[in-house]
Amino acid sequence: MLPELWLPEAKTVISVFLPYTKEIKEANAVDMKFPANEWLHGRFEGQKIIDRLSSNIVRVLQNSGYKAISPSIDKRFKASVGTWLKTDKKLNNSYYYSNWSERHVAYAAGLGTFGLSKGLLTEKGITGRFTSIITNYNHEPTKRIYNGIYDYCTMCGRCIKNCPVNAISFEHGKDHTKCSKFIDYTAKKSNPRYGCGKCQVDVPCENGIPHYKKTEGLI
Ligand code: B12
Ligand code: SF4
Ligand code: SF4
Structure with a gap:
């Protein structure tokens, strides 16, 4: 749905990125097997705060x-998240969708670009969550300083190494089904909480843009 479908008078979309705390990031980087309690709370209770x-x-x-x-x-x-089609052999990435993509909005609003792991990589890093607001308040757009959808990612492959279920690869990008199944497994073990985010911790893009220096521009 385009902004005008949500709000016919729409003039501005505000995209907000909330990076996780150092404590959440460090706790989730202790092992690459199961999400840390801190991460699970950041995902579950954290979303309530974002709402x-x-x-x-x-x-x-x-x-x-x-x-x-x-x-x-x-x-x-x-x-x-494709759950209703889990047993369908035709299940593929196209079943994972929403009618409002926070990452597309953030990309369009100038907050950052995608990474190989498919997270959106901002000046404050990749590790955090987004929200957005559509309004008829007329705000001047933030300048978008990148051209390509992967500009901020170095393709270092560290996120590939971290993923406990090999959901990320150079050849195929990110496999949503593998990722989603693992997150379902964490939900069974940690009900009502769930999550993973190993591809977002102990990576060069965790806290900022890895190959970008503000004073020099893209190098
Ligand atoms: C469904 C969903 C999932 C599904 C996967 C579906 C998917 N498409 O990614 C599952 C359950 C697997 C999942 C997993 C996770 N998710 Co999730 N998820 C969502 C949700 C609800 C919808 C995604 C969506 O709209 N897809 C629709 C498609 C069309 O859009 P997209 O996936 O955003 O964009 C892709 C394509 O369009 C493509 N693309 C191709 N060509 C082009 C061209 C252009 C110009 C552009 C811009 C893009 C593009 O690139 C994009 C990446 O694949 C969003 C919240 C939201 N409303 O956006 C959170 C969200 C994407 N998830 C998030 C997170 C953090 C996670 C997890 C880490 C879980 C956790 N919290 O522990 C994991 C791992 C994510 C990862 N490696 O990226 C964050 C991402 C934060 C970030 N820094 O990017 C979001 C934005 C939630 C939030 N409010 O912040 N998620
Ligand atoms: S870990 Fe490396 S390859 Fe993966 S998203 Fe971050 S910069 Fe890109
Ligand atoms: S969230 Fe976990 S399972 Fe999903 S891609 Fe990232 S590391 Fe892999």
Whole structure:
């Protein structure tokens, strides 16, 4: 769904990146087998905090006389993690979708580019979560300083090495089914929490853009 479908008066999309804390990142890097408790809480309780942040930004804009909505907490938001097709042999990456991609929005808004692991890599690193707000407040766009969708990724392959289920490869990018099955397994073991994120810790892109120096531009 395009911004105008969520909010017909849409003029601006605000994309927000919230990096995980040092404690969460370090705890998840201790082993590459199972998500750390800290990561599981960052994913589960952390999302509740992000949802409250999203509704607070919406409220601030509305109290200033603007219209605003946040797709991820809107009742029209839909995401498929392919679960209903798990036994279908035809299952492939195209079954993993949503009607509002936080990564596309962040890419378009100038926050960063994709990495080989398919996470979106920002100036604050890849390790964290996004939210976004659509509003009729007219904000000047942030400058997009990259051209290609993988500009910030060095293709170092460290995320390939970290993945406990070999879901990432140079040849095929990221296999959502392998990743999703592992996350389902963590949900069984850690109910109600789940997650993984090993491809986002102990990697050169964890805390920033690996080959980018702000003063010199892309090298
Ligand atoms: C469904 C889903 C999953 C599925 C996989 C589906 C998928 N497509 O990635 C599963 C369950 C496997 C999964 C796993 C994880 N997820 Co997830 N997931 C989502 C969700 C809900 C929807 C994704 C979606 O919209 N897909 C639709 C497609 C069309 O968009 P896309 O995948 O974003 O974009 C791809 C294509 O368009 C492609 N592409 C091809 N050509 C082009 C051209 C252009 C110009 C562009 C821009 C893109 C592009 O590149 C993209 C990457 O594959 C989003 C939240 C959201 N609403 O966005 C979170 C989200 C992507 N997940 C997130 C995270 C953190 C995770 C996990 C680490 C789990 C965890 N928290 O422990 C893992 C691993 C992710 C990884 N290696 O990237 C974060 C990513 C943060 C980041 N730095 O990028 C998101 C954004 C949630 C959030 N609110 O922050 N996830
Ligand atoms: S670990 Fe290396 S290859 Fe993987 S996303 Fe980060 S910079 Fe790219
Ligand atoms: S691709 Fe999925 S399973 Fe592999 S390390 Fe990343 S989050 Fe974990």
